[in-house]
Amino acid sequence: MRYLFIDRDGTLIEEPADTEQIDRYERLRLMPAVISALKLAQRLGFRLVMVTNQDGLGTPAFPEETFWGPHRLLMHIFESEGITWDGVHIDRSPAANPSPFRKPSPLMILPYLAQADRARSLVIGDRITDVEMAYRVGLRALYMPNPRQGVLPSHLEPITHRVNGWLDIMALLPRMVFSTAYARRTRETDIQLTLTLYGTGQTDIQTGVGFLDHMLTLLAYHAGWDLRLHAQGDLEVDAHHTVEDVAIALGEALRGLLGDAAGLHRYGQWRLESTHRYLPMDEALALVVVDYSGRGHCEWRVALPEGVGDISPALWKHFFQTLAVRAGLTLHLWANGEEAHHLVEALFKGLGRALREAFQRDWLQTTIPSTKGRL
Ligand SMILES: [Mg+2]
Numbered sequence: 001m002r003y004l005f006i007d008r009d010g011t012l013i014e015e016p017a018d019t020e021q022i023d024r025y026e027r028l029r030l031m032p033a034v035i036s037a038l039k040l041a042q043r044l045g046f047r048l049v050m051v052t053n054q055d056g057l058g059t060p061a062f063p064e065e066t067f068w069g070p071h072r073l074l075m076h077i078f079e080s081e082g083i084t085w086d087g088v089h090i091d092r093s094p095a096a097n098p099s100p101f102r103k104p105s106p107l108m109i110l111p112y113l114a115q116a117d118r119a120r121s122l123v124i125g126d127r128i129t130d131v132e133m134a135y136r137v138g139l140r141a142l143y144m145p146n147p148r149q150g151v152l153p154s155h156l157e158p159i160t161h162r163v164n165g166w167l168d169i170m171a172l173l174p175r176m177v178f179s180t181a182y183a184r185r186t187r188e189t190d191i192q193l194t195l196t197l198y199g200t201g202q203t204d205i206q207t208g209v210g211f212l213d214h215m216l217t218l219l220a221y222h223a224g225w226d227l228r229l230h231a232q233g234d235l236e237v238d239a240h241h242t243v244e245d246v247a248i249a250l251g252e253a254l255r256g257l258l259g260d261a262a263g264l265h266r267y268g269q270w271r272l273e274s275t276h277r278y279l280p281m282d283e284a285l286a287l288v289v290v291d292y293s294g295r296g297h298c299e300w301r302v303a304l305p306e307g308v309g310d311i312s313p314a315l316w317k318h319f320f321q322t323l324a325v326r327a328g329l330t331l332h333l334w335a336n337g338e339e340a341h342h343l344v345e346a347l348f349k350g351l352g353r354a355l356r357e358a359f360q361r362d363w364l365q366t367t368i369p370s371t372k373g374r375l
Pocket residue numbers: 007008009010011015125126127
């Protein structure tokens with residue numbers, strides 16, 4: 001299971017600078033976008049656990065009755081929005097005399113860790129103690145620094161990702177979920193890739209076939225993927241096995257990532273108002289239409305006058321067909337032009353744009369985009 005272990009004050013709700021206590025109703029203020037972000041997190045399969053230090057709760061400095069009213073209202077707001085918590089853990093000990101459970105001790109979250117997917121679980125907090133708690137149990141932390149905190153100790157830097165707030169977190173969580181590592185090794189090729197959907201177009205592609213690297217870079221950039229792909233193939237024979245197996249690897253990685261397709265747009269380039277139904281590249285013009293149908297099919301209406309980058313027209317067709325079949329895409333590729341380089345480039349850019357559109361999701365929608373109920 002993936003967990004978000006979330007601090008309360010300064011993270012879910014604002015923390016008053018004076019007493020640092022939310023001990024009156026008028027002090028209860030939610031952080032911007034926190035409700036939307038938590039709903040998204042639940043939609044993405046994260047379980048939520050609240051973990052908070054409440055210094056001296058129950059002492060004259062912080063009487064019980066001043067705490068529970070605002071806290072219950074907060075929990076009621078979450079409940080009314082369908083946000084549920086696997087646990088709410090409150091340590092009451094003062095900083096001067098900490099209990100064994102007080103953060104940065106990880107004891108409050110320890111019971112969850114046995115079933116936690118640690119690579120996809122996070123601590124979210126505004127204090128160094130939150131980050132330190134993550135460090136002690138091998139988790140990563142999203143840190144929205146409280147302005148009154150000092151410099152983060154250097155041993156915490158490698159596990160820390162700084163965020164400006166919940167809108168940043170909303171952009172990060174899908175990338176954590178829709179990210180995969182894939183490896184495929186045969187007697188002909190050895191391919192390793194990591195693919196992240198909803199990324200920023202960062203690429204590191206080395207297939208040994210320069211023009212294919214160039215095309216995959218364009219594809220990832222226009223699709224909004226982060227893609228690292230290293231392939232070692234039997235190029236001493238020719239490029240066929242490498243080109244084919246890269247398409248297999250990319251297609252299977254995509255298929256594995258997309259999962260149940262809930263909320264998926266499914267179609268690329270279908271909207272009438274779409275501005276990029278066609279992808280021009282100088283004299284070449286490509287039309288790329290995608291349906292994430294679950295059934296692999298490729299319609300190839302491209303008259304490539306010659307090969308490009310040591311890859312024949314037949315092998316380019318084979319690349320797209322293989323990708324379509326392995327990813328479960330219905331893919332229509334039409335292109336006209338004179339220059340083979342431009343034609344292939346237009347196809348890859350157009351495919352990236354179409355896939356970006358098809359793989360968009362309405363995050364709060366759980367409907368499968370098919371009357372059949374599954375793709
Ligand atoms: Mg805090």
